[in-house]
Amino acid sequence: MPKKILVIGGGDGGTILANRLAKKLTKDEAEILVIDKSDLHWYQPGFLFVAVGEASKEDITKPRARLYRRGVKFIQDEVTAIDLDDRKVRLKEGGSETYDYLVIATGSIQDYSDIPGFKEAVYHMWTFEDAQKLHSQLMRFNGGKLVVGVGGLTYKCPVAPLEIAFLADEFLRIRGVREKTEIKYISPLDRPYPPRLLNKIMMENMRERGIEPITYFTVDEIDPVKKEVRSMEGESLKYDLLILTPPHKGADVIINSGIGDDEGWIPVDRYFLNVKGYDDAFAIGDATALPTPKTGVVAHFQAATVSDNIVYEIRGLSKRTMFDGQSFCLIEMGRGVASAQVSNYHYKDAPGLIPSRILHLAKLAMNKIYWTCILGGNI
């Protein structure tokens, strides 16, 4: 009997994992199912480029069903409950699915509820629609106070607020309104970018471009009428355009099924990614409670670990691979350069890479090879 492997979520983690399994296992060894409510797959790093008018919907989406290898069955539906003890998930359209192995790749969702005024006042690029709205605002902006930065914790992609700060600066220069614009970058920490060594480079670049860092500014509330953002530390800033990271939480199904923490992140073993207390259920990507950045690259590496270990187990091998917390972020900085940060569980003060043209080209190349190499489970 083939083992039934159920993957909830067809984002990059779920897709890479399913394709890696299908590449290695025969249909006699495994039946692989991916369930996702949407039939479209989004390349989420592309939202940044949508915000500055350099990418369209066609550049960053593909029909989900076309992305899977032979051997993967895609079901368009929504999982409404997960029962880890009964090895069963319930589907919105009715019925349920059982499994021998479960991989939860349900990602994260935005949750503005803790910050009054956020929904009304803030522009951002964490969805395609929001990125389009931000682009319209940047096109319309004719100078004034631009406040950009970290709006709430936790959020996806730690480097994204810096990237949009740099790209907005460049975009407004090209439009000829930068001299009439004051840009402030807010962060709840004592520095704009958390890794200390690369922060120095980021600070130098911000200074050179006239972006003022405002630290220890934890957004508490926003007054969309007075156009004022206030911090828990007691400061306030006026804005004409406000670009902030939206706070995120785990998917509703995780919270409703009682398998996450109070923000809906799933506790997993940090090396093998099995849901704590279970050896047949795993979580990858944004869905986990691990102290790793919520980015596609982490989901990719975790998908490789979990898929390899499922293959080993099905084949009765004792070999196992471990996830070491590794992340790699290319940081787009405008002006044709990008920087990069590598980190894992062990190197706590890992150096970043200085801004360079080659890293910018790597970022652009990633926009292409994501579809051709990465999602297919080839690397």
Place this chain on the structure above:
Amino acid sequence: MSDVQPTVTVDARDLACPGPLTNLIKVYRKAKNGDIIEVLATDVGFKNDVQAWVNRTGNELISLTEEQGIIRALIRVTAKR
């Protein structure tokens, strides 16, 4: 060691910077004046980070100790508006 009982504990052991401070800020958002937040951390930079954060936010650092590599900060919330 202080015998003050924490209202909430942030277990940030094994988290690299800025994990401990980030988790402290998330708990602080929901805290009320008078609450005691305990933070446990192993990131050596957290000692400086938490002192700077308390100074900047105007809350009270009741104690900051280190035992067998585990840093324990006890913070009394006093500066919530």
